């Protein structure tokens with residue numbers, strides 16, 4: 001049998017013929033791999049070739065023989081191979097800053113019992129494998145990003161603890177939401193854009209008796225008026241030319257026994273308001289083109305950033321519908337009225353912000369927090385999240401300091417912060433910048449409001465609200 005070089009240690013003489021055979025076979029394969037290791041049935045290292053020691057940059061005086069494999073190679077999967085008896089034929093293993101392509105095979109005795117495993121490192125020179133490693137890295141990044149998004153979805157949307165803040169205003173708000181969750185009446189959540197209205201709607205649902213039922217959300221501003229009726233009430237088969245042969249359930253039916261969340265309720269067209277009210281009063285819904293009614297049991301939670309009472313006063317929103325949905329009303333305070341929450345919100349949002357696998361986490365300096373507290377946040381927590389994500393992308397290290405935060409802030413805000421510490425002056429500068437951005441977007445889109453809203457990344461209803469707020473006449 002061919003023997004490995006004398007500088008290398010034989011496996012412990014434990015009488016395991018196949019391990020010895022495997023080691024012998026190495027000499028034939030030597031040119032095809034860059035290093036190899038053998039472990040026994042307890043995954044203790046019994047043999048490691050000199051090239052593998054070099055790859056791992058082990059100190060020459062360090063003797064790995066007899067140690068559990070993970071003590072020497074923390075990410076080793078040889079234990080899994082020994083435990084399952086199945087090989088891992090191609091894998092990429094991280095060790096310190098480096099990535100190795102490895103192959104792991106179980107060693108079995110004549111009866112098929114696993115008596116150890118052997119691992120090969122195929123290429124030390126990653127240039128050979130650049131395309132595979134690049135792909136691996138891209139997929140890894142995508143996975144990390146998807147996991148971060150999933151964590152965010154779960155954490156922020158489903159419980160009251162996801163609504164971050166310890167200010168008096170937030171404590172009162174949470175106490176009220178807890179009380180509302182226990183009752184079953186319709187709830188109306190009022191607050192500026194990005195203050196967390198949808199998040200609170202999820203929290204109310206999650207804390208209520210309906211938590212096991214569905215939570216169905218409709219953003220009224222995002223659905224074209226012509227489709228809203230079908231969206232809410234459903235469509236019977238063949239209700240109109242081109243309608244599906246199968247019935248389509250409406251959101252009311254889908255939310256049966258649960259909660260129907262109506263975002264941007266202020267945008268509900270008058271014709272739909274009348275039908276909607278009828279469904280709420282009668283507790284039954286009739287699909288388009290159908291002549292049968294279905295009983296539904298749905299809790300309505302509505303939200304808007306518009307002044308709904310003003311809409312009732314100018315008759316663009318039905319008073320009877322307003323009173324029906326405004327049984328329990330919550331006002332969510334804007335971020336500028338609870339600046340003391342900003343540091344904590346930053347901490348939580350940065351936890352959810354993507355970072356490279358080897359980074360420990362973002363650190364925000366007190367000076368940077370002070371800058372953030374100086375801004376008026378017309379887009380509230382959503383805008384703060386965007387700024388932090390931008391800062392994280394711009395930051396040369398894991399530390400987000402004042403300079404990075406200033407660069408990540410909207411241009412008007414950063415300028416006014418450096419020239420003035422007065423909240424009033426800052427608010428004016430931001431308002432001027434926002435007004436100008438709206439006028440520019442309208443000019444670019446030839447006065448098309450929907451297209452201008454899209455360019456600015458705001459919903460149609462937010463756009464209309466801003467037109468009104470800034471007195472912009474088209």
Ligand SMILES: Nc1ncnc2c1ncn2[C@@H]1O[C@H](COP(=O)(O)OP(=O)(O)OP(=O)(O)O)[C@@H](O)[C@H]1O
Nearest residue numbers: 156162163164193194195196197198199305381382
């Ligand atoms: N108090 C908060 N703590 C943590 N995250 C928050 C908080 N408020 C809002 N957010 C986050 O800000 C973003 C916007 O929140 P959400 O969609 O609930 O706001 P909204 O008031 O419904 O906005 P819009 O009126 O524009 O629909 C989400 O990513 C949400 O998780």
